[in-house]
Amino acid sequence: MHQLPQTLVNGLAxxxxxxxxxxxxxxxxxxxxxxNFAHGEIVMxxxxxxxxxxxxxxxxxxxxxxxxxxxxxxxxASVAVATAAERFAxxxxxxxxxxxxxxxxxxxxxxxxQIVWAFYPDAKKSRGFPQFQGDAFxxxxxxxxQRDDLFVLAAAPLCMLALGLFVARSRTGRAMQATAQDPDxxxxxxxxxxxxxxxxxxxxxxxxxxxxxxxGLRAGxxxxxxxxxxxxxxxxxxxxxxxxxxxxxxxxxxxxxxAEAAASTYIQHIPxxxxxxxxxxKDVWAFALLILVLLIRPQGLLGERVADRA
Amino acid sequence: MTALLEVDNLRxxxxxxxxxxxxxxxVETGQIVTLIGTNGAGKTTTLRTLxxxxxPLSGTIRFDGRPLTGVPAHRIVALGLAHSPEGRHIFxxxxxxxNLQLGAFLRKDAEGIAKDVRRVYDLFPIxxxxxxxxxxxxxxxxxxxxxMGRALMSRPKLLMLDEPSMGLSPxxxxxxxxxxxELKASGTTILxxxxxxxxxxxxxxxxxxxxIGKIVLSGTGADLLxxxxxxxxxxxxx
Numbered sequence: 001m002h003q004l005p006q007t008l009v010n011g012l013a014x015x016x017x018x019x020x021x022x023x024x025x026x027x028x029x030x031x032x033x034x035x036n037f038a039h040g041e042i043v044m045x046x047x048x049x050x051x052x053x054x055x056x057x058x059x060x061x062x063x064x065x066x067x068x069x070x071x072x073x074x075x076x077a078s079v080a081v082a083t084a085a086e087r088f089a090x091x092x093x094x095x096x097x098x099x100x101x102x103x104x105x106x107x108x109x110x111x112x113x114q115i116v117w118a119f120y121p122d123a124k125k126s127r128g129f130p131q132f133q134g135d136a137f138x139x140x141x142x143x144x145x146q147r148d149d150l151f152v153l154a155a156a157p158l159c160m161l162a163l164g165l166f167v168a169r170s171r172t173g174r175a176m177q178a179t180a181q182d183p184d185x186x187x188x189x190x191x192x193x194x195x196x197x198x199x200x201x202x203x204x205x206x207x208x209x210x211x212x213x214x215x216g217l218r219a220g221x222x223x224x225x226x227x228x229x230x231x232x233x234x235x236x237x238x239x240x241x242x243x244x245x246x247x248x249x250x251x252x253x254x255x256x257x258x259a260e261a262a263a264s265t266y267i268q269h270i271p272x273x274x275x276x277x278x279x280x281x282k283d284v285w286a287f288a289l290l291i292l293v294l295l296i297r298p299q300g301l302l303g304e305r306v307a308d309r310a
Numbered sequence: 311m312t313a314l315l316e317v318d319n320l321r322x323x324x325x326x327x328x329x330x331x332x333x334x335x336x337v338e339t340g341q342i343v344t345l346i347g348t349n350g351a352g353k354t355t356t357l358r359t360l361x362x363x364x365x366p367l368s369g370t371i372r373f374d375g376r377p378l379t380g381v382p383a384h385r386i387v388a389l390g391l392a393h394s395p396e397g398r399h400i401f402x403x404x405x406x407x408x409n410l411q412l413g414a415f416l417r418k419d420a421e422g423i424a425k426d427v428r429r430v431y432d433l434f435p436i437x438x439x440x441x442x443x444x445x446x447x448x449x450x451x452x453x454x455x456x457x458m459g460r461a462l463m464s465r466p467k468l469l470m471l472d473e474p475s476m477g478l479s480p481x482x483x484x485x486x487x488x489x490x491x492e493l494k495a496s497g498t499t500i501l502x503x504x505x506x507x508x509x510x511x512x513x514x515x516x517x518x519x520x521x522i523g524k525i526v527l528s529g530t531g532a533d534l535l536x537x538x539x540x541x542x543x544x545x546x547x548x
Contacts, residue, residue: 171415178401178412184363185399187383188392190416190464 005143007265008258013149015257016156017218020211021234022241022249023163024082024204030180030244031200033098034090037105039204040231041112042082046209047129047222048120049077054130063130067151067213074209081112082205083198091194109227116224126223129216148217155210160250163203167246176200180244229283236290242300251301260286312375314339314468314499315360315391320369322352322359329355331523332369337468337501342494344502344510344531346544347520353503354396356520357470360501361393362386374467388416390467394474396503398457402446406437409445409456413463423463430459433489451482458489462498469493470501475509487513507544511535519544 021043028036036042053073057066089108093101116123132147139145145153167173178186179196186193215230216222233256241252263285268277276284293300313336322330330352337343345353358364360371362383371378373391381389392413401409410430414423431438434455440448445456454474461469471490475483487509494500494513504510511517514531519540527540534540 174404174408174412175415177404181401181403182399184383185395185401186412187363188361188387188395189412189460190384190387191412192382192384 002142003265005140007261009139009143009145009149011258011261012254013146013152013257014261015237015254016152016250017211017214017253018230018234018237018256019250019253020152020156020159020207020214021230022238022253023159023207023246025235025238026241026243026246026249027200027204029238030246031176031183031197032090032094034101035105035235036085036090036201036204037102037231037235038085038108038112039082039208040227040229040234041109042078042085042205042227043208043212043215043230043234044116044222044224044227045081045112046074046078046205046212047216047226048116048123049209050074050213050216051127051129051222052077063132066130071210071213074212075206078205078209078212079202080205082201082208086198086201091197109231113224113227120224123224126221129220129222131217131220146218148214151217152211152214155214156250159207159210160246163207163246172196172199233283233286236286239290239300240293242303245300245302248300248302255301256286256289259289313337314374315501316370316372317356317360318370318372320356320359320371321367322355322364323367324355328367329523330359330366333518333520333523333525335518335525335528337499338515339467339499340494340497341515342490342500342502342513342531344504344514344517345520346504346507346510346517346534348544349505350522351520352523353520354472357393357472357501357503358395360386360470361391387464387466390464391470392461392464392466392468393470394457394461394472396472396476398450398453400445400448400453400456400460403444405442406445406448406456407441409460410437410463413460416464426463426465430462433492434459451478451485454478454482454486455489458486462493466498468499468501470503472503473505474502475504475506483509507540508535511540 024039024042025036028034050070050073053070054066057069085108089104090101093104134147136144136146167176175191176196178189178191179193183193237252237256238249240256241248260282264277264279264282268274315337318334319332320330321328321332333356345356347353355364359366362381366379373389378386401412407427410427411423414426417423436452437455437459445453448456458471458474474486478486490500490513502510502514511531511534517529517531517534518525519527519534
């Protein structure tokens with residue numbers, strides 16, 4: 001049990017990262033009822049956008065100084081690709097049967113991976129990503145906080161707070177809620193729902209870029225396939241929290257992150273399950289949790305009440 | 311005087327099924343005009359086309375001297391045409407006040423908006439009492455009041471009400487119809503779609519009877535109310 005505080009810190013950091021990506025799934029789903037399966041690739045694009053800025057900067061730029069520019073670069077790339085995907089891939093299919101945009105999303109996901117693989121310099125193998133130098137912060141006797149974890153643990157609540165205020169307080173945020181609840185009636189109010197939909201994709205893209213930088217800092221490398229498993233985990237988080245609900249996405253991320261960290265730490269100590277513990281099995285436990293939630297509480301933890309969408 | 315709304319030979323289809331097959335009518339400023347007819351006659355389709363949610367096959371719509379065809383739905387309310395849709399369609403997870411404020415989405419005059427919210431609460435005191443409640447918790451009749459109030463918030467030149475009496479108790483229905491009379495007295499022009507022909511024709515200056523996509527009979531409200539075929543078909547008399 002002495003590992004518990006450290007497990008929680010690790011899980012929280014991982015969960016914050018998942019939550020940032022899950023926001024993108026949930027915002028788009030909340031407004032157009034589309035699971036944007038290319039969202040993991042939007043994260044990947046953000047990582048390459050941030051890396052590009054890092055490579056442009058003078059080699060001796062300290063990481064804390066480079067970080068804001070890398071975030072901007074990543075966000076520009078992610079937002080551009082996410083909004084272009086909406087405009088050219090999803091919008092023409094808005095009145096098509098649900099399966100059509102879903103298949104398009106999967107196709108887009110593969111296309112984006114292959115474009116980066118083929119055209120980004122040296123992207124056929126993993127590319128190094130800058131990492132913080134220096135030791136972890138010692139919070140207590142045996143409790144450490146990695147510097148890259150500190151980044152995501154600061155960035156995620158800030159992003160969440162900004163988004164929460166924007167949606168609840170601003171005129172555009174109100175229009176966004178109206179569009180999610182009843183798009184045709186929102187038009188009758190004078191709301192340009194096409195612009196609201198683009199905005200949902202753009203916000204998802206910006207959050208994806210923050211997550212991408214966090215992931216790069218953690219792993220010290222990025223590659224064209226990184227979006228796949230991250231996207232799948234974040235999608236799990238969004239469903240876990242209740243898809244369509246932005247706070248649910250963050251909560252689902254945190255629950256998933258902590259569950260993964262706890263599974264990797266503890267399951268190997270359960271008699272008879274030694275071989276099922278450790279980091280290698282964490283994805284299994286994450287998706288087992290998803291299956292469990294879908295069976296017990298399919299609407300997710302902070303579930304959307306689907307009934308009043310009738 | 312030219313009419314506020316002129317609909318000329320309007321045709322609307324869902325795919326291959328033509329729901330409105332060439333109808334023409336006008337609404338003059340200050341009038342209540344009603345479209346009556348059974349389910350599937352094309353009344354709701356007509357309103358949804360006027361507010362830009364559906365695209366017409368052919369025909370013209372002129373509102374306040376301008377053509378409306380091709381104008382996207384979110385621009386039409388700015389021209390002075392407000393639509394309270396069939397089935398009310400309030401925003402269930404927003405509060406009553408927020409619903410009303412959305413009705414004034416394109417207006418910039420914060421003071422005027424606040425004043426109009428109070429005016430809706432004067433018209434429907436129950437809404438004022440529940441101002442901060444989620445709109446989805448209201449009863450059907452209260453939701454109808456909210457939908458009408460929300461449509462008024464844009465200060466429309468023409469208010470389109472689709473089935474405001476649908477699913478309401480007789481008392482609530484009388485209340486809604488009385489409000490429509492009040493609105494008319496205060497100078498609001500109204501295009502009213504109703505299945506309750508008796509109530510609608512009693513209020514209306516002019517009425518048009520629709521059957522499977524066509525206007526089959528037109529006249530003043532009083533004329534239609536006394537017309538034998540209307541009485542037989544829509545007022546349940548032998």
